[in-house]
Amino acid sequence: MFTFIHAADIHLDSPLRGLSRYESAPVDAIRNACRRAFKNLVDLAIEKKAAFVLLAGDLYDGDWKDYSTGIFFSRQMGRLQQHGIRVFAVAGNHDAANRMTKALQTPANMKMFSAGKVETVILEEYSVAIHGRSFKARHVDENLAAGFCRGIKGMCNIGLLHTSLDGREGHASYAPCTLDDLRAKNYQYWALGHVHKQEIVSEDPFVVFPGCIQGRHIRESGPKGCVKVTVAENAVTEMEPVPLDVLRWTLTEIDLTDTEEYRDVLENVREAIEMELVRAEDRPLAMRMKLTGTTKLSDHLAAFPEKLEQQIKALGAETAGDDLWIERVENMTLGKYDLETALADDTSPGQLLRAIVSTPDDPDQIDGLEDKMAELRQKVPPEAFGTNSILDLSDKQALERITREAKKMLIGRLLAAGGEK
Numbered sequence: 504m505f506t507f508i509h510a511a512d513i514h515l516d517s518p519l520r521g522l523s524r525y526e527s528a529p530v531d532a533i534r535n536a537c538r539r540a541f542k543n544l545v546d547l548a549i550e551k552k553a554a555f556v557l558l559a560g561d562l563y564d565g566d567w568k569d570y571s572t573g574i575f576f577s578r579q580m581g582r583l584q585q586h587g588i589r590v591f592a593v594a595g596n597h598d599a600a601n602r603m604t605k606a607l608q609t610p611a612n613m614k615m616f617s618a619g620k621v622e623t624v625i626l627e628e629y630s631v632a633i634h635g636r637s638f639k640a641r642h643v644d645e646n647l648a649a650g651f652c653r654g655i656k657g658m659c660n661i662g663l664l665h666t667s668l669d670g671r672e673g674h675a676s677y678a679p680c681t682l683d684d685l686r687a688k689n690y691q692y693w694a695l696g697h698v699h700k701q702e703i704v705s706e707d708p709f710v711v712f713p714g715c716i717q718g719r720h721i722r723e724s725g726p727k728g729c730v731k732v733t734v735a736e737n738a739v740t741e742m743e744p745v746p747l748d749v750l751r752w753t754l755t756e757i758d759l760t761d762t763e764e765y766r767d768v769l770e771n772v773r774e775a776i777e778m779e780l781v782r783a784e785d786r787p788l789a790m791r792m793k794l795t796g797t798t799k800l801s802d803h804l805a806a807f808p809e810k811l812e813q814q815i816k817a818l819g820a821e822t823a824g825d826d827l828w829i830e831r832v833e834n835m836t837l838g839k840y841d842l843e844t845a846l847a848d849d850t851s852p853g854q855l856l857r858a859i860v861s862t863p864d865d866p867d868q869i870d871g872l873e874d875k876m877a878e879l880r881q882k883v884p885p886e887a888f889g890t891n892s893i894l895d896l897s898d899k900q901a902l903e904r905i906t907r908e909a910k911k912m913l914i915g916r917l918l919a920a921g922g923e924k
Contacts, residue, residue: 504740505629508548510729510747511559511665511696512715513541514597516572536749537564538575540717543747544729545579549586551731554629556588559696559713560595560638560665580610594618594637595665595696596677616663621650625658630737634690635663638678648680654689659737662693671698685710692732692739699723701730701744709739716747721791721830724752751786753779759836760796768800772815776822787826790819793833801838805911808834834911859913866902 515537548556563572580590590613609615616622618639625632632655636647647664654660662685666678677697682705685693693710700723701714713730715723728747733740757775762768772792779788792815794804804811812832819827866872 504733504735505554506551506731506733508544508551508553508556508729508731509559509692509694509711509713510544510556510716511694511713512561512595512699513537513544513558514561514564514715514717514719515541515576517564517719533750537717537719539749540727540747541576541579543749544716545582547729547731547745547747548583548588552586553588553731554631555626555633556583556590557633557661557663557694558590558592559663559694560593561597561696562592562595564597577610580613584610584612588612589614591624591633591635591663592616593635593663593665593696596638596641596643621647621652623652623655625655629734630658631661631734632658633661633663634688638665643678644676645678646680646684647678648684648688651688654691657737659692659734659739660688660690662688662690664693665696667697668695668704671700671702682710691734691737699727701726701728703742709742711742713744717750718748718752721752721754721789724754724791726751746784749786750789751783752789752791753783754791754793755779756793756795758796759794759798759800762796762798762800765800765803768794768804769814769818772818773822776819776827780823780826787828788823789828789830791830791833793835795835797837799838801834801836802914804834804836805838805914808832808908808912834908856914859910862906862910864903864906864910866899866906869906 516535517537544556547553562576583590590610592613593616614624616635616637618637621634621636623632623634634651636650648662648666651662651664664678666680667676669679669681670676686705686708691708693708695704695710695712698712699715699718700712702712704710704712709732711730713728715727716729718724718727726744726746726748728745731743731745733742755775757771759768759771762771775792776790779790798804811834812829815832816829819829863869
């Protein structure tokens with residue numbers, strides 16, 4: 504019996520997007536997060552006396568700023584070599600885009616599989632055959648799985664491949680193939696990479712995406728790490744997910760249905776924060792909070808979103824100190840009011856309310872919006888609209904979100920003002 508570690512999508516020295524540009528962001532937790540998560544991976548392999556480590560692509564994150572990234576990686580490989588642990592890896596789409604990887608020699612205990620053909624490495628001491636193939640270019644449309652050989656009888660056969668399979672939401676299509684393509688090879692385990700969310704696609708045979716080892720933005724929320732696999736008599740007998748992340752992203756939904764007092768809103772927020780801190784197991788948290796449900800407080804919450812967000816951030820600082828950073832508060836609550844009555848009002852506020860409600864959520868259907876955005880781009884520094892900004896004006900989804908939030912805020916303020924008469 505022996506164990507091996509399967510990890511993928513390391514993205515060494517990739518920045519944690521959406522954090523560093525904020526003054527209140529947890530800088531110490533962000534700094535070198537991917538490196539520290541990778542060090543946790545190496546520590547785990549040594550602690551568990553792993554027979555070997557599999558890295559299923561995207562070790563790097565495109566071109567390095569300097570050679571320190573490769574030197575750090577080589578140093579960690581050296582730690583594994585000192586304990587007799589070999590590493591088997593394939594290059595993924597991000598690795599193929601990296602020009603500097605060719606300048607550093609592959610560590611002695613590491614096998615990087617060829618991009619030109621499928622290769623097989625046999626480990627006689629474990630009765631294991633590892634089959635793998637790397638990407639030779641950033642965009643690979645070919646079904647690489649089709650070129651893998653059939654499993655060798657009497658051995659535990661492992662396939663090492665960077666692929667999107669038949670497609671996964673949020674991930675580009677690379678080296679597409681089907682589950683049947685993999686099953687046809689008669690392997691006991693397929694070690695896949697590319698999809699950043701952990702997924703056990705199949706247990707007969709085991710086809711596994713371990714996910715990335717460190718979440719880098721809110722779309723990579725929840726525990727991130729690797730899997731520890733146990734093999735006995737050429738069969739996988741156990742597979743255990745192991746978290747490695749040093750900072751955790753979490754998307755927290757708080758249902759405010761029938762909440763009638765503002766203090767109860769804050770109390771619900773406090774309870775949610777405390778629960779997420781327990782789940783994070785002493786890791787710092789980057790949290791996006793989404794308020795949902797139907798409540799008569801919806802208008803009040805929507806009318807002054809900045810005040811609401813600052814109060815929640817203050818509550819987070821009081822509850823968790825430096826271990827929590829609230830990235831954004833989204834108010835998705837629905838109000839308990841007679842909107843039809845308000846819309847029927849023939850006064851100026853009623854007319855304005857009708858104009859706001861009738862504004863399309865689709866930015867492409869709003870007359871004059873493109874001209875206004877062009878004016879805005881001339882007045883505001885370009886970096887404010889960058890790809891990683893919440894104001895990315897090239898992202899239609901971001902524009903739709905901003906449009907919805909603006910409508911909700913304006914409706915809330917009009918109704919709140921009407922209630923004060």
